Structures are given as C-alpha cells and as structure tokens.
Amino acid sequence: MSNSKIPLYKTIENDLIERINTGYYKKDDLIPTELELAKKYNVSRVTVRKAMDNLVAKGMLSRTAGLGTFVKHSIASQKTTSQRSFTEDMKSLGMTCKTIVNTFSLKEADAQIASILGIEEKDMVYYIERSRYGNDDILMFEITHMAIKKFPDLSIQYLEKSKFDYIEKIKGLKIDFSFHNTIPMLPNERIQAMFNIDRDTPIIKVNNTTFLENGDVMDFTEQYMNSPKYQLNYIRKR
Incomplete structure (x- = not known):
C-alpha cells in the first residue's frame, strides 16, 4: 500500500472505483471477499469493510446476504460531438x-x-x-x-x-x-x-x-x- 497521507480505506475505495470505471469489474460482477481484499491490500478486514461500506452507500456496490457483494454501478458514458486525436x-x-x-x-x-x-x-x-x-x-x-x-x-x-x-x-x-x-x-x-x-x-x-x-x-x-x-x-x- 502507499505511504501517502491518504487513509488506507480511501486508497482501497479509489482503487475499486477505478477498476469499476475502467471495466475491470463490470455491472453485476461479484467483488472479492473482504478477506481476499484484505490480503491483496495487506490491511485489516475492518479497513476493507469501511471502503466497501462507502461504495455501497454511494450506490456503486450492493450486498446480497449469503452471496456476496456485487457491482451495482453502471458506467454512464456521454459521447461528445467530436472525437479528436x-x-x-x-x-x-x-x-x-x-x-x-x-x-x-x-x-x-x-x-x-x-x-x-x-x-x-x-x-x-x-x-x-x-x-x-x-x-x-x-x-x-x-x-x-x-x-x-x-x-x-x-x-x-x-x-x-x-x-x-x-x-x-x-x-x-x-x-x-x-x-x-x-x-x-x-x-x-x-x-x-x-x-x-x-x-x-x-x-x-x-x-x-x-x-x-x-x-x-x-x-x-x-x-x-x-x-x-x-x-x-x-x-x-x-
């Protein structure tokens, strides 16, 4: 994890948002468990839970009892009038x-x-x-x-x-x-x-x-x- 002053849970939250927005995690995909994410980011499950709670509150993730946490957010893209290099x-x-x-x-x-x-x-x-x-x-x-x-x-x-x-x-x-x-x-x-x-x-x-x-x-x-x-x-x- 980064040694920056950004709280660890916020770093995880931002990384998950980036993965959702770039299409790595797509709508209805199952997110790894808290334990798996804790091992991935080398943090406690409490830290991971705080990051995921925030994304649930923002409507990007949803929890289903007995199944896990899924991507709820659907990327909203807007095509501009021109595409220039x-x-x-x-x-x-x-x-x-x-x-x-x-x-x-x-x-x-x-x-x-x-x-x-x-x-x-x-x-x-x-x-x-x-x-x-x-x-x-x-x-x-x-x-x-x-x-x-x-x-x-x-x-x-x-x-x-x-x-x-x-x-x-x-x-x-x-x-x-x-x-x-x-x-x-x-x-x-x-x-x-x-x-x-x-x-x-x-x-x-x-x-x-x-x-x-x-x-x-x-x-x-x-x-x-x-x-x-x-x-x-x-x-x-x-």
Whole structure:
C-alpha cells in the first residue's frame, strides 16, 4: 500500500472505483471477499469493510446476504460531438505536434488489461509508452495497451505519427467513442522529472478506453497530462 497521507480505506475505495470505471469489474460482477481484499491490500478486514461500506452507500456496490457483494454501478458514458486525436488538437491550436515512442514492447495481458480489452488473460498485447509534444513542450505522457491479435501490423512508425490515422486510414476501421475516467493526482518522481515540475504540482490522469464502431476496444491508455501547460476541457452540446 502507499505511504501517502491518504487513509488506507480511501486508497482501497479509489482503487475499486477505478477498476469499476475502467471495466475491470463490470455491472453485476461479484467483488472479492473482504478477506481476499484484505490480503491483496495487506490491511485489516475492518479497513476493507469501511471502503466497501462507502461504495455501497454511494450506490456503486450492493450486498446480497449469503452471496456476496456485487457491482451495482453502471458506467454512464456521454459521447461528445467530436472525437479528436492529440495530433488533431495540436493542429487546431496552431502548434507543431511531435511524438516520441519511449517504449514499444510485447507482454502478456494481466487480468485487468484483458478484461478491459476484451481478450483472454495472458494473450499478448503491445505495451507502449509515448511522450507527446506541442512545439517544444512535453504536454502528455501515455501508457497504452493494445491487443496484438487485433492489430498485428502496428509499428513504431505509425505510433510516431497518429494512432487514429493508423486505425482509420491504414486499418479502415471507424472509431466510435472514448470513455474517460479523470483523476487528479500528484506526480511521481518520473513524471516530475519528465514535466519539470515539483512534487506538489497537481496533474490530471485520464484512463481512456477507446471503442470502435464494431464494438471492439481499440486500446486502453493512461494519459498523464502536464496540467500547468495542457488542460483537458470539455464542450457539451445539447
């Protein structure tokens, strides 16, 4: 568990919320028992119970006597009027876009990533880290997982340009929408050094799951935004 000043029960609560919002735990899924969670997080059952009580009170979980605790919350997603890539955002701002692929490797999908991507656990996935620049400023750092069997010809050359262009122009697929789970946080040491900010400068992390029109998940990306220089703004139209 983290040594931060956040109470342990709140850390567990936030982690469970993130797992629900990213689709690891889906509606009507059975949540692990208090004993299993206590072992997982290395805390007491009392601490786990407090976290789960809060989620029950918020309507995200429900308890059924003799059966266990289930996911009650159904993700409410709203499709915006447009779906733009980072590259398209930079062009709209009159800025020069540059992408550096820091890591491009293959790995086995763990249970969480497999559930989000709609594949089997231990299926092979791409693990991708990219630094995204507007002019000479680093504005975003991304960690992406994509299923290899869905995109066997993905390469660094495509990722240095636009992932959206690869999907739509090369693969001929249509991107439908993305689900964003936005989390304010303080940066770890790696992000501090990358963004050249101090440890007390808040940033935004966005867990982004992108869906294709055929219903497949395109990718799951964790986006760390250099919030002092790049902010996530929404325009909602009725």
